[in-house]
Amino acid sequence: MSNFFDxxxxxILFSSFILMANKMTKSYIKTFRIQSMLLALAVGSMAIKSIxxxxxxxxxxxxxxxxxxxVIYIPNLLNKAYAKAEYKVEKDFILNIPILVLVCCGxxxxxxxCLSTIDGINDGVINVQVVNSISVILIGLFFMISRKKAIGxxxxxxxxxxxxxxxxxxSTQGMPFxxxxxxxxxxxxxxxILGIMVFKINEEFDSIDIDKLxxxxx
Amino acid sequence: xxxxxxxxxxxxxxxxxLLGAAVALILINRHKLCNIISNAIYSVASxxxxxxxIIKIISGSGQIxxxxxxxxxPFITMNIRxxxxxxxxxxxxxxxxxxxxxxxxxxxxHYYGKRNVGIFNFLYSTFILSMIFVFTSANVVFFYIAxxxxxxxxxxxxxxxxxxxxxxxxxxxxxxxxxxxxxxxLIGFMLIYSYTNSFDIFGSSxxxxxxxxxxxxxxxxxxxxxxxxxxxxHVWLPQAHPAAPSNVSALMxxxxxxxxxxxxxxxxxxxxxxxxTWWGVLILCIGIVSAVLGVAYALMEHNIKRLLAYSxxxxxxxxxxxxxxxxxxxxxxxxxxxxxxxVAALFHTFNHTLFKGGLFLGAGAIQYSTHTKDMEKLGxxxxxxxxxxxFILCFSLAVSAIVPFNGFVSEWLTYQSLFANIVSGQxxxxxxxxxxxxALGFAGAMAAACFVKLFGISFLGLPRSDxxxxxxxxxxxxxxxxxxxxxxxxxxxxxPLLILKLIDKVVFSLMGSxxxxxxxxxxxxxxxxxxxxxxxxxxxxxxxxxxxxxxxALLGIRIIGGKYIERKYGTxxxxxxxxxxxxxxxxTGFSKPIKIVFKILFRPSRETVVTGDLAYxxxxxxxxxxxxSIIEKYIYNPVCERIKYFSRRMTFxxxxxxxxxxxxxxxxxxxxxxxxxxxx
Numbered sequence: 001m002s003n004f005f006d007x008x009x010x011x012i013l014f015s016s017f018i019l020m021a022n023k024m025t026k027s028y029i030k031t032f033r034i035q036s037m038l039l040a041l042a043v044g045s046m047a048i049k050s051i052x053x054x055x056x057x058x059x060x061x062x063x064x065x066x067x068x069x070x071v072i073y074i075p076n077l078l079n080k081a082y083a084k085a086e087y088k089v090e091k092d093f094i095l096n097i098p099i100l101v102l103v104c105c106g107x108x109x110x111x112x113x114c115l116s117t118i119d120g121i122n123d124g125v126i127n128v129q130v131v132n133s134i135s136v137i138l139i140g141l142f143f144m145i146s147r148k149k150a151i152g153x154x155x156x157x158x159x160x161x162x163x164x165x166x167x168x169x170x171s172t173q174g175m176p177f178x179x180x181x182x183x184x185x186x187x188x189x190x191x192x193i194l195g196i197m198v199f200k201i202n203e204e205f206d207s208i209d210i211d212k213l214x215x216x217x218x
Numbered sequence: 219x220x221x222x223x224x225x226x227x228x229x230x231x232x233x234x235x236l237l238g239a240a241v242a243l244i245l246i247n248r249h250k251l252c253n254i255i256s257n258a259i260y261s262v263a264s265x266x267x268x269x270x271x272i273i274k275i276i277s278g279s280g281q282i283x284x285x286x287x288x289x290x291x292p293f294i295t296m297n298i299r300x301x302x303x304x305x306x307x308x309x310x311x312x313x314x315x316x317x318x319x320x321x322x323x324x325x326x327x328h329y330y331g332k333r334n335v336g337i338f339n340f341l342y343s344t345f346i347l348s349m350i351f352v353f354t355s356a357n358v359v360f361f362y363i364a365x366x367x368x369x370x371x372x373x374x375x376x377x378x379x380x381x382x383x384x385x386x387x388x389x390x391x392x393x394x395x396x397x398x399x400x401x402x403x404l405i406g407f408m409l410i411y412s413y414t415n416s417f418d419i420f421g422s423s424x425x426x427x428x429x430x431x432x433x434x435x436x437x438x439x440x441x442x443x444x445x446x447x448x449x450x451x452h453v454w455l456p457q458a459h460p461a462a463p464s465n466v467s468a469l470m471x472x473x474x475x476x477x478x479x480x481x482x483x484x485x486x487x488x489x490x491x492x493x494x495t496w497w498g499v500l501i502l503c504i505g506i507v508s509a510v511l512g513v514a515y516a517l518m519e520h521n522i523k524r525l526l527a528y529s530x531x532x533x534x535x536x537x538x539x540x541x542x543x544x545x546x547x548x549x550x551x552x553x554x555x556x557x558x559x560x561v562a563a564l565f566h567t568f569n570h571t572l573f574k575g576g577l578f579l580g581a582g583a584i585q586y587s588t589h590t591k592d593m594e595k596l597g598x599x600x601x602x603x604x605x606x607x608x609f610i611l612c613f614s615l616a617v618s619a620i621v622p623f624n625g626f627v628s629e630w631l632t633y634q635s636l637f638a639n640i641v642s643g644q645x646x647x648x649x650x651x652x653x654x655x656x657a658l659g660f661a662g663a664m665a666a667a668c669f670v671k672l673f674g675i676s677f678l679g680l681p682r683s684d685x686x687x688x689x690x691x692x693x694x695x696x697x698x699x700x701x702x703x704x705x706x707x708x709x710x711x712x713x714p715l716l717i718l719k720l721i722d723k724v725v726f727s728l729m730g731s732x733x734x735x736x737x738x739x740x741x742x743x744x745x746x747x748x749x750x751x752x753x754x755x756x757x758x759x760x761x762x763x764x765x766x767x768x769x770x771a772l773l774g775i776r777i778i779g780g781k782y783i784e785r786k787y788g789t790x791x792x793x794x795x796x797x798x799x800x801x802x803x804x805x806t807g808f809s810k811p812i813k814i815v816f817k818i819l820f821r822p823s824r825e826t827v828v829t830g831d832l833a834y835x836x837x838x839x840x841x842x843x844x845x846x847s848i849i850e851k852y853i854y855n856p857v858c859e860r861i862k863y864f865s866r867r868m869t870f871x872x873x874x875x876x877x878x879x880x881x882x883x884x885x886x887x888x889x890x891x892x893x894x895x896x897x898x
């Protein structure tokens with residue numbers, strides 16, 4: 001079982017590398033959808049495990065929510081927002097792709113060394129799952145920095161959220177249900193607001209390039 | 219039994235103040251009724267508080283403990299503890315409040331229908347309550363809350379006439395300075411807590427190492443000196459006091475800046491204990507600078523209330539000189555001298571409350587009937603407002619330390635303690651003491667000149683404008699308020715032992731020994747000599763002597779000069795029949811010689827603007843003088859410029875408005891924190 005989760009965490013990490021290497025805005029959303037599916041898979045297997053071992057059903061509900069929200073609803077919403085904000089220029093990253101990917105590799109190594117000193121999460125060997133999922137958080141943040149268009153920031157935010165969620169799952173094997181619900185509602189609100197913002201920014205500046213927001217400074 | 223009575227009276231006074239605040243809010247729309255009822259309630263409350271604090275001091279050195287509010291949350295408790303030190307400050311506060319409240323009944327009448335009198339009275343009573351809590355709080359958190367409330371409420375009162383742009387500016391400078399000071403106090407309190415794990419003001423400071431005590435002392439020094447308005451932290455004082463309504467300036471100048479003196483005695487002397495001689499030396503130096511520069515700037519002012527505000531700086535300087543000598547003496551374990559200096563400082567604090575409060579009330583009376591604060595527009599008021607003139611003359615004599623008013627006695631005690639501080643074997647300190655004596659003498663002379671100017675220009679001579687020509691005497695309640703203070707000044711000046719006995723009890727309960735044996739008093743007419751030095755003095759006898767000398771002189775003139783015929787003419791008219799007001803000495807002219815002598819201090823500049831075709835036939839001549847404050851020019855302006863420059867650089871350099879750079883800050887911070895976690 002442990003090997004299975006290790007593999008999944010590596011796959012999730014790998015999906016964020018793919019995200020970083022994406023060139024087209026449309027494929028950001030696709031990659032995010034894939035990452036969310038992997039997340040749902042991980043949570044789903046945990047749910048089955050907890051049903052068998054403890055008879056708890058709440059993790060299953062969380063898994064369903066992930067599928068509904070992160071795999072279906074939010075990517076569709078983003079696709080719509082993207083379709084409305086019509087712009088043609090596709091290249092929107094500030095460094096070139098190979099350098100970005102190399103920096104991501106550096107982040108994973110950095111995480112590995114940082115987490116190796118924390119007591120409590122490593123029993124004897126380094127806990128690879130936690131290292132991978134925290135790397136996902138950092139990569140999500142770095143993704144937000146590396147993209148110029150507002151859609152990139154939204155996806156980066158969602159990836160950070162995914163990373164935090166999977167870190168929590170791997171280190172606690174299922175949080176209290178109420179906490180999960182809180183996280184979902186937070187995220188949903190944030191995404192809806194961001195979607196509206198993208199629309200507004202586009203209306204105001206004829207572009208969703210967030211560098212133009214500099215003009216708002218007083 | 220007596221303590222129980224004092225406790226009940228204190229509680230009743232607090233309730234009355236709260237009741238007054240509530241009444242002010244309930245009757246918010248009926249200005250006249252609201253004002254009279256609420257001020258009557260404040261007068262009753264302060265009378266109760268006067269009785270309570272006198273009973274407390276006489277009854278001995280015990281403490282009154284009242285727990286207003288206890289909560290399970292740590293530190294959020296309101297404990298009141300009144301010892302003799304609190305009681306003497308409460309006494310000064312409530313004496314002043316009693317007079318000011320009576321005065322306000324008349325003074326506020328010019329706000330009827332124009333301003334919100336209900337809100338004003340609400341702020342006024344809560345301001346007084348906050349000061350009471352500052353003086354009586356038993357733990358640091360409560361003290362800090364009361365202190366903040368006091369600053370905040372006084373800010374609202376300063377900007378009460380907020381339509382003038384000058385007042386808004388004054389308010390902003392006041393709030394900035396007061397928060398800077400409070401920040402330093404907070405650091406001091408936090409340091410205390412980190413060593414002792416206790417917020418008890420009356421606790422022991424034994425757990426604090428000496429090094430930390432020095433830092434705490436510096437923090438308290440800056441914090442309290444800012445509130446006291448000592449130079450170089452005084453910039454807010456001459457701005458804020460003139461901006462506030464006069465009854466509030468009387469409270470602010472009379473008692474609010476004394477909360478800092480209370481803080482010095484309570485936290486530095488009683489709590490920390492005196493560690494090093496340099497503490498006292500530092501306070502002494504600040505006192506000397508404040509006394510000399512404060513009065514020097516006061517002399518240059520033509521706005522009555524600004525003049526009085528600078529005079530407050532001078533008097534705070536005198537109090538700090540007394541306090542400095544006290545600290546030096548305690549550091550050298552010269553208990554007797556320390557106690558005498560403490561008595562001098564507390565006595566001057568008490569006296570300054572009375573006469574400076576009175577002076578601000580007088581300035582308010584002038585403003586009430588002439589609608590101006592500018593001395594150049596006044597003159598001849600003694601004919602239209604004779605009673606106010608008499609009271610202001612009394613206060614002016616008291617502040618100039620002239621027999622037989624109260625200011626003289628406390629300054630004399632300060633001199634005595636400075637002289638007693640000159641002992642053989644400590645050259646540096648002796649030079650400092652001698653300098654302090656000289657500075658005190660200089661400040662005294664300048665203060666006298668300053669109040670000759672205030673009284674002479676405003677009350678004597680001919681009216682300089684229609685404002686003063688049409689002035690009327692103020693309402694009776696205002697006269698009562700000022701008259702009570704004037705009577706107190708005179709009575710304490712004549713029989714200083716009445717108050718000295720109270721203050722001696724305070725010092726006895728703080729320091730454990732009494733200096734009253736050193737001050738011999740005989741049946742009401744005060745006479746005291748000191749074992750420390752050979753000086754002895756009796757104001758009452760001096761008064762009799764002065765009266766005798768004047769009588770003798772008159773008699774001598776009558777005997778030598780023989781019979782003479784009395785002729786009445788206009789003074790100084792040199793044969794001209796029609797004197798007019800433009801022939802008189804102006805306020806500017808009065809202070810000009812001093813301005814030229816102390817050029818280095820005032821940096822005066824003058825400019826004459828002549829308009830017209832020919833220089834020999836001008837249409838008008840304008841004469842403009844200006845002087846600049848060296849402290850603002852060389853300390854505050856450069857600091858402000860630096861801060862502005864730095865802020866502008868930050869706006870362009872760090873806070874760029876680019877979301878990417880903000881995200882990068884977050885990213886780098888996260889990485890650095892992880893790195894720190896790995897290394898640490």
